Amino acid sequence: MTPPVRTRPDHESGWLAPTRLRRAVRPLLTSLPVAAAVRGAVALALPLLVGVFTGWVIPSVIAAIGALWGVGQDGSDPYRSRVLRFVALGLAAAVGMTAGEVALRSGQSTAVAACLGVTALVAGAFSLRGPVASVAGMHLLLGATIGSGIPVPGPWWQAPLALLAGVGLVLVLSATPWLWRRHHVEQAALFAVYRAASDALGAAGTTGAAEARRRLTDALDNAQHVMGRYRTPRRHPASDARVDGLVTAFHLAVRLAEAVTTLLWEGRGLPPVVTSVPMLMAVRLLPGRHDGTVPGLPDREDGTVPGLPDREDGTVPGLPDREADSPGLRALAHVYATADGERIDDATLHVAASPRPGRSVHLRYAVLLAGCVLAAQLCAELLHGPRSYWLPMTVVFVYKPDFGPVFRRALHRCVGTVVGVAAIGAVSLPAHSTYALIGEVAFFGALMAVGVRHHYALATTGLTAVVFVLVDLLGDHRSLYGPRILDTALAAAIVLVVHFAVWRDSATSRADIQTEAALAAASRYRDLSPGVTSAERQALRRTAYRQLADARRAAGHARREPVRRDRTQPDWEESITTAEQLCDAVTGRSLGAGP
Structure with missing residues (x-):
């Protein structure tokens, strides 16, 4: 059924070598999320600086906690999705903190335990219903944990509002670029599809063809998610040329992926002039997104992209035409010609969603999450007395099966906590002023923002260090390095024991x-x-x-x-x-x- 895969050597000529070098170096230069790191540093340092200048230190620290949670959920997805996620996060966290504060101010440990148990049941019941519900559920419980574990002076409504303000600051920093880069996210996602298609064509006939096709699928899945709101019928008769161009580029990307898949299935190597077709299309359809080179074609002496040649018959020398000798090349030629001005069928692409967990799964997770939180709260009461939050807070972060393997998440949490404790202990030794502490918060906030996109242990390192500084600014100057490591290990053990004893087949x-x-x-x-x-x-x-x-x-x-x-x-x-x-x-x- 599947043609045999033929291997072929990589041919590299003198003019192609610089292009290959640029393509190899580019990921190293662009993988560091500089903008996100800057947002993380500013979002955490700014509230603390305002608190120092105004004297409202406690509210500023609570706002920094909200900003910390916001940085943990910042992303590069469409701005509308970010706003929805931040609004859900902020409101859920504020409600949870209000409930936790009321329970803590009652002075009854049973009220705190009841609050955490009920909140965990509610959070777990809808956390598996989708990405936004998952974020809201987790931060509802985190808000209740912090509210019931950290006493905050002042009226009961002050801390939730400060927390909401911190989340709002991250929202503003993350969504403000929409004003001048309105469709940047969509263009970047579509450009990634065309680049993945070009890479896949370059892998045709090699053992890496299957993996290249999977990377193309992942890029197209992401573009489909990003373009979701634009693929529905437009509500207004007025047409936005940029949006129409993005929709056209998406539909062409879907057809391009079909042609590329066929060429990979045919299993023969392709010349550079063919593998360059997707990037030539990207230059035409997504102006401003290319970097000045088209893989497989030589650069001009002035460093610009050779672009699409102007021929009266609309063809390009060396590229396949519609009478090509294979279905894949004919389909590629058809898609290429469509990009050159033909009309396409822009019918909405109805793609069925993947199955979601059933009601019994939601119920089981809610009960297990509540049991883990209550067990952690009991251990915290026995070990540290009232107003302890680290143990149940760690359970909330770790027990998220929809975020990936539970065991790996628990392991990375422990490793990140150990490294974060060691890092903050080392950098805090020479720090003798409040501004130095704020500088540390900015540094570790940026580190956390990088870790959110690359590795959970790195994100945990930044979060742990920031929390230590924030607790110190709240007036708790105890040496908690050792206890925090033990608490994290204990919370992870509670989650792993309960999860794998009761629900190991999840x-x-x-x-x-x-x-x-x-x-x-x-x-x-x-x-x-x-x-x-x-x-x-x-x-x-x-x-x-x-x-x-x-x-x-x-x-x-x-x-x-x-x-x-x-x-x-x-x-x-x-x-x-x-x-x-x-x-x-x-x-x-x-x-x-x-x-």
């Missing part, structure tokens, strides 16, 4: 469900009728590949959990790979019948 069940749904989507794509429209075929194909990618991630998460493997346990990766090969073959046959 990750494997999720992988089973995702794989079954992905295989069903692949079967529907295989059984498409000959008379199906292009839009319907693309919807079936996109659904199949997207759910296969989700299933592969779920299988990877399940493999990372330390549970005993049953010999009869299905090999998810093998089934997914077989289904991907099936979809590749169906794509090739579909395009072979006609574009």
Whole structure:
């Protein structure tokens, strides 16, 4: 069914070497999220500076806690999504802190425990319903944990408002670029698809073709998510040329991915002039997003992109035409010609969503989360007395199965805490002023912002160090380095024991469900009728590949959990790979019948 994969050496000529070097160095230069690091430093330092100048130190520290949580949820997704996430985070955290404060001011430990238990049940009940609900649920419980563990003087409403102000500051810093870079996120996501398509064509005929196709699928999945609000029918008759151009670029990217998949399935090496087609399209469709080079084509002497040649017949010397000798090349030529001005069918692409956990899963997670939080609170009362927050707070951060493998998250939390404690202990020795402490907060806030995008242990390192400084500014000058490490290890142990004793098959069940749904989507794509429209075929194909990618991630998460493997346990990766090969073959046959 699948043509054999042929290997070929990498050919590199003198004019191509500088381009390859730039493509190798570029990820190293762009992987560091400088803007996010600056936002993290400013968002955490600014409230503290305002507090020092005004004398409102306590409210400023609470605002910095809100900013800390906001930095932990900052991202590079569309601005509308960021605003929705920050609003949900801020409101949920403020409500949770209000409930925690009321319980703490009652003076009854049972009221604190009841507050944490009820809040954990509520948070767990809807945390698995989607990304925004997950963020809101986690911060509802975090707000209750901090509110019931840190006594804050002043009226009861002051601390929640300060917390909300801190989250709002991060929202403003993160969303303000929308004013002058309104469609930057969408352009970047689409450009990543065209670059991934070019890389995939470069891998055609090699052993890396399958992995290159998966990277293209991931890029297209992200672009589909980013472009979601623009792909629905427009509510207003007025047309925005930039939005229309982005929608066109997206629909062309979907068709391009189909052509690229067919060429990879055909399994033969392609010349540079063919692998450059996606980047030539990107230059035409997404002006301003390219970096001055097109992989596979020589640079001009003035350093500009060669662009699309102007020929009366609309063709490019060396590029395939519509009479090419393979379905993949004919499809690529058709997509390329469409980018050169042909009209496309802009029907909405209806892609089925991946299955979500059922009600029983939500209920079980809510009960287990509440049990872990109450166990951590009991341990905190026994070890440290009243007004302890670190143990239950750590449980809230660790027990998030929708964020990845629980065991790995617990391990990274412990490692990050140890490194953060050591780092803040080292840099605090020479610090003798409040401004020096604020400088430390800015540094570790930037470190946390980088870690959020690269590694959870690094993010935990920054968060741990910042919390130590904030607690010190609140007036708690105790030496808590050792106790915080032990508390983190204890909280992680509580989560792991409860989770794997009661629900050890959660990750494997999720992988089973995702794989079954992905295989069903692949079967529907295989059984498409000959008379199906292009839009319907693309919807079936996109659904199949997207759910296969989700299933592969779920299988990877399940493999990372330390549970005993049953010999009869299905090999998810093998089934997914077989289904991907099936979809590749169906794509090739579909395009072979006609574009």
